Amino acid sequence: MNYRPPELRTVEVIRYVTPLREGGSLPALVEADDEFLYVLKFRGAGQGIKALIAELIGGELARALGFKVPELVFMTLDEAFGRTEPDEEIQDLLRASEGLNLALHYLSGAITFDALVNTVDARLASQIVWFDCLITNVDRTARNTNMLMWHKELWLIDHGASLYFHHAGYNWEEQAKRPFVQVKDHVLLPQATELEEVDSEFRSILTPERIRSIIALIPEEWLMTVDAPFDSAEEHREVYASFLNTRLAHSEVFIKEAQHARKTLV
Known part of the structure; x- marks a missing residue:
C-alpha cells in the first residue's frame, strides 16, 4: 500500500463562541466558515507558535500511530475580528493572533x-x-x-506541551x-x-x-x-x-x- 502524506485543511474563523478558560493559554470555542465548531489554539497565547508546532507534530504523529485524534486544521484569524470584543484580555489575544493559527475539531458531548x-x-x-x-x-x-x-x-488531545x-x-x-x-x-x-x-x-x-x-x-x-x-x-x-x-x-x-x-x- 502506497503511503499518502497527511494534509490539513485551512478554514477561517467567523464567530467567537466562548473562551475555554480551563486551558492555560486561553483556547476558545469558535465557529469556522465550514459551519463546524473548533477549539482554537492561538498563536499569541502562552508559549505561542512553538506550542502550535508541538500540537501539530504531536497530533499528526498520534494519528499516524492509529490513535483517535480530533481533526487538526489551520485556522485564519482576520485582523478585524477582535475589534468588537468587549473583554480586553480576549481582545489583546485576538490581536496578537492575527493570521494563521491551529484548531481541533470540537467533539460535542465528550x-x-x-x-x-x-x-x-x-x-x-x-x-x-x-x-x-x-x-x-x-x-x-x-x-x-x-x-x-x-x-x-478514547481520544487524545492537546499536545502543545x-x-x-x-x-x-x-x-x-x-x-x-x-x-x-x-x-x-x-x-x-x-x-x-x-x-x-x-x-x-x-x-x-x-x-x-x-x-x-x-x-x-x-x-x-x-x-x-x-x-x-x-x-x-x-x-x-x-x-x-x-x-x-x-x-x-x-x-x-x-x-x-x-x-x-x-x-x-x-
Missing part, C-alpha cells in the same frame, strides 16, 4: 477521561505511554489527562537521547505493561519518510517567526525530524525509564 471511572487495557495504555515518552509530553497526568471519552472511545526541547535552546542532540523522567506522573503508567511489544510495532510505523511528511506540514511562516538559531525553514524542519528519528533509535532509554518508574508504583 467528557474528560477519569482514571477512576474509565478503564484502559494494558495494550492501549502502553501505546499511549510509549508515544508520550517519544514526544516528551508532560501533560498527561491525573490532574490533567488531556484525553476525552467520546462515543465510548510536548517537544519541550525547542523551548531550551534547541539542544536537540543531547535531549533526544535523554530518558523521559516525567513519565512517573503519567496517568496510564500503572497499566503500561507492554512497552517493549509496542516499541517494535510503533518504530516500524514511524519511518523517516512518515516523520518528514508530518514535519513538512509546519507552515514556513511559523518556523521563521519563532526565536530559533536557523537560517531557513528547512533547516528548522530538519531539527524536528532529527530529534524524533534519534529518539526512536534510542527508544530503549525511555522504555527503561518508564519501566523503572512503573515498578515504584505497583
